[in-house]
Amino acid sequence: MRINKNILYISARSDTGGGPKHLYDLVTHIETSHVYIAAPLEEPYGKLFIKNSKGFLKLPHRKFQVNTFFKLLIFCKENNINTIHSHGRGAGIYSRLLSPFGFDVIHTFHGVHRPKNLKERIIIFIESILKFFTKKFISVSDSEMKNAINLNLANERDLVVIPNGINTSKFKNIPLGPSNTIGTISRLDPHKNNLELVQFMEELPHLKLLIAGDGEEWEYLNSIAPKNVEFLGKIEDIPKFLERISIFVSASKGEGLPYSLLEAISSNRKVLVSNVTGHKDLLTQDYLYELGNKSSFLNKINNARSAQFQNKYEIKNCILETVKVYNE
Structure with a gap:
């Protein structure tokens, strides 16, 4: 499917799971000349992401690193990225921090759950601030949408539900x-x-x-x-x-x-x-x-x-x- 802008997809995972599978299904249906991916180089999706993108940047698995953030910024500038679409919590931190540098950010949640401990409450608080640096949110189910709104992770007017799909x-x-x-x-x-x-x-x-x-x-x-x-x-x-x-x-x-x-x-x-x-x-x-x-x-x-x-x-x-x- 054709799109008229360069999109960087970010995922903090390339291992087995719904988020990486969702991303793979998405990029394999979009014209490769506009697809750039930043993700870990791990099985089973890492090499598949390289094959189905015009440019690829290796990320650490589910870990935020300052030097990686600057690598992402340079990668975006060098490849004339217009839109960043992040998938999952870890990727969403990178994408929203990149937003002030002139990129439209779309974020897909892939699971929103109530915090069970102090660490998770701190992460939820950080995400509630990052929502102000997000153009559009995507939830994969109605329940996930409700959880995101109730936890103050997204504004209802900026959130759309697009269910996962299969062949x-x-x-x-x-x-x-x-x-x-x-x-x-x-x-x-x-x-x-x-x-x-x-x-x-x-x-x-x-x-x-x-x-x-x-x-x-x-x-x-x-x-x-x-x-x-x-x-x-x-x-x-x-x-x-x-x-x-x-x-x-x-x-x-x-x-x-x-x-x-x-x-x-x-x-x-x-x-x-x-x-x-x-x-x-x-x-x-x-x-x-x-x-x-x-x-x-x-x-x-x-x-x-x-x-x-x-x-x-x-x-x-x-x-x-x-x-x-x-x-x-």
Whole structure:
């Protein structure tokens, strides 16, 4: 898709996750001659960002550095950047600090959660100041938008909701896996809360849980998991994974708008996920269980059913709406 300005996309991550995937989907649908990217050079998206951009600047992973900020400023000037589009909290600090140097800044949140400790409250305070250096905000779900407004991270008049989108053609006609096999695709970290799923499986010996992904909790979860839980590590072929399951599950403590759930719904898997931001934007109460409530999960898992995919979550709609923001 053609645009009439040079855009620098900033992400503090290039590893597996919704934010980097969103950015990759976006830049692969926009004319490369106007695309510049600043991001870490890590798997799986770092090299793909280089391939799909006219210029690339390597950033540290989720770390603010003063010298990196000045490298970004020079990079913007040298490449006649008009607009900076940041993705995620870390990238948003860089982008908003660059705003006074004459750049229009668009910021996509990719997850807004209430602070749980002093460090997070300080970060929220900093972000509330940075909103004054932002031309436009993008939220990927209605719940995320409400959280951003309630936490004073954005002005409602400057905020637009553009849901994540997927290429549904990749997920049509995928055969269902065994009826006793459930699965999830997730980073193995405390926020994704896979510990809860592992603990629930002790009460479900007739079911098998496949967990795709890795992270800091890999060794711990493997050490405590019952025999009906299998860890697959990182996977590249999502449709192939979905062929192995009949029910998609997630115990996440909060999401923006999760790609893995969109893909599961599109492939006609049955779904049961936690009743949190991001999940409840896609599904009604019939498909949600109460976080931390074992009986809620156990009561619903045996009656899980598939949900209807909505066309507004097609990737082409996400791209069209984003380009409209660029051209405002």
